[in-house]
Amino acid sequence: MQESLKIKVFVSPLVRSQLEMDVQDYKLRGLGELCNRIIARFPELEPMRKGESSEELYKNCPPLQFYVRKENADFLRFAQERNFKKGTLCRHYFEEYVNLSRGDRECFLQRDLLQKVNAAIEAKENLFIGYRDAVLHVAPCFVAFSPSRVRAYLVVCEEANRVSEAFRALRISHMKSVVADPKSEAFHLSSFALSKQAELFREHFDPFLCYGKEVLVRLNETGIDLLRRAVTNRPPFERVKGLDGVYRFQCSEKLAQIYFPQFLENAEILSPQSLREWFLTRFQKAMVLYRKA
Known part of the structure; x- marks a missing residue:
């Protein structure tokens, strides 16, 4: 240039x-x-x-x-x-x-791409988004910010068999290209359940899209003490009455995979089953690694 x-x-x-x-x-x-x-x-x-x-x-x-x-x-x-x-x-x-806040600086630098995103939202179209090292075929839903506007996100909907698997939040700073797909209707407008979920995520946004999702965890005394102290990325929680040491977290599986590994043997994931199996696989791999030493 x-x-x-x-x-x-x-x-x-x-x-x-x-x-x-x-x-x-x-x-x-x-x-x-x-x-x-x-x-x-x-x-x-x-x-x-x-x-x-x-x-x-x-x-x-x-x-x-x-x-x-x-x-x-x-x-x-x-x-x-x-x-x-x-x-x-x-x-x-x-x-x-x-x-400017960091999130606003991200949007400032990505303004050309965001103009294409906003045009697709207005036209109810899907997009091909170059994101990190992949190209995603998604429907843009809305732009949102983390607390204190530290990060900027684009919430998108992908084709999926289940509503719970359809949405994800993309970091706007990691978007590399945006190309319109005018031949297809926005994925999240194809059903009432998807469009409703998109609105719920807009109203209750967090970067991990936790709203409406639950994780049940059993903690021992050490785990309960750690829960009080480990505040970074800690999801909202409540103790389940009648079940000793069991807590209900408003939490997506993605956030749980970030937050709970620090608890090690002091926390047991009870549900969802897919998350329990994820931890089982990771701990088994760690066990094999340490037994080699």
Whole structure:
């Protein structure tokens, strides 16, 4: 891709560090690509006002340098028309970008793909989505965020025999391509049960799509103590009356596979059976590994 004007931007160490982390997290080619993607969408960010930014505050900060791509000519024209220094204007938009929540930054960088997603939702069509190392044929349902907008997700529906297996939440930052499939009706609109489930997930969203799903677990005293302390990814739970040490968790199998391995022998998965068998298989493999030692 052709490049043109080279710009030197003095930014704070905090802003530079966040930009560098985003380059790594979103697997971009470098700071130049990220900087160009930010200024390409400058109208979506809070505008800079005259006299708002002082070069004196940043004179001791090491400069960030990148080439402005020719397709970002509108940004250069805007700076010239407003009589803004290009480096100062870039710094303002970099700071505005960094001040967005992480989930909002993911959506900001994936705006072109999300526009195609929203068009498919409006048209009630399925999509082919390049996701990580696979291509998924899915119906987009809605965009949602984790608590504090730390992650952005696209909830989709796949063709499946059971409603419980049809939905998944995709990380928006991992989407690589979006192609419309106008020949097929959105999967989740093909039945009342699927469309109802999509609405329930929208109303009660969590990244693991736990709403309406239950896992029964028997804990010993050590397990009960660990349950009180292990709060990361802990699903909502209640003690089952009349059953000693048995707890009911509002939890998908995917979340259970992440949360409960730390309990080892202090927790027994009672149901669903498919999850119980998953743990049985994993512990058997671990047993074989340790017996070899």
